[in-house]
Amino acid sequence: MKRIVFPEINHPYVQEAIKLAKQKFPDFEAIGADNLEHACAAVKAGVADSMIAGIDYTSRDVILAARDIIGIKNPRQLEKPTFSASFIFTKEDKATPLGQSVFILGDAAACKHPSFDQLYDITLQTYETATKYFKYLDNNSTDSALNNFLTPRIAMLSFSTLGSGGRDETISLSQAVVEKVRETHPEIIIDGEMQLDAAINPRVGEKKAPNSPVAGHANVLIVPDLNSGNILYKAMEQFGNFTA
Secondary structure (H helix, E strand, C coil): EEEEEEEECCCCCHHHHHHHHHCCCCCCEEECCCCCCHHHHHHHHHHEEEEEECCCCCCCHHHHHHHHHHCCCCCCCCCCCCCCCCCEEEEEEECCCCCCEEEEECCCCCCCCCHHHHHHHHHHHHHHHHHHHHHHHHCCCHHHHHHHHHCCCEEEEECCCCCCCCHHHHHHHHHHHHHHHHCCCCCCEEEEECCCHHHCCCHHHHHHCCCCCCCCCCCEECCCHHHHHHHHHHHHHHCCCCEC
């Protein structure tokens, strides 16, 4: 049974969402909380598996409460562990094996100007989110086309593709993260730096980065900073008709 706590459980939108969720997931249980802090405490204590909030509370409220009460995973034992946010974007697309386009974006909400260590952690955290979500979508399928479609492929986004933009601090940072991830996690498919069109458009990817294992087929997008992440998030919603 999955238990989700809602600090805004009495809101009519939340009630409708819970009703729909129970139709699809019979073992789903909704738990109420008096406020955001109590909801986070329920997750921290293991009373709930996760929390959903954000109708009346701002993104900042939710992020800070989760960071301060639930806490941050810190596998590398850093003095200041990285806190990031991953976003899932979907849109109906009958041309794909899944029947929809799916992208995972990180970080578009928390880390304003990531350092090397932070961008490295953001990449791994977003990859972990993608792996878990794609595994859920895959549902133990034996369809090779679907399995390939749901294999995480990470593109480090930039205004440049594999050095085409010359010298820039963000380019060097992205390239360094790619090298580090390949060194520490050779099973991860990653490349960059890379422009968005080269990352997701097969025709452009083949032209700009013909030998890349990612170009044209990226489904995990890592942005260099919060400015670009938030802009891309809104553009995908407003121009691309994606659901976040």
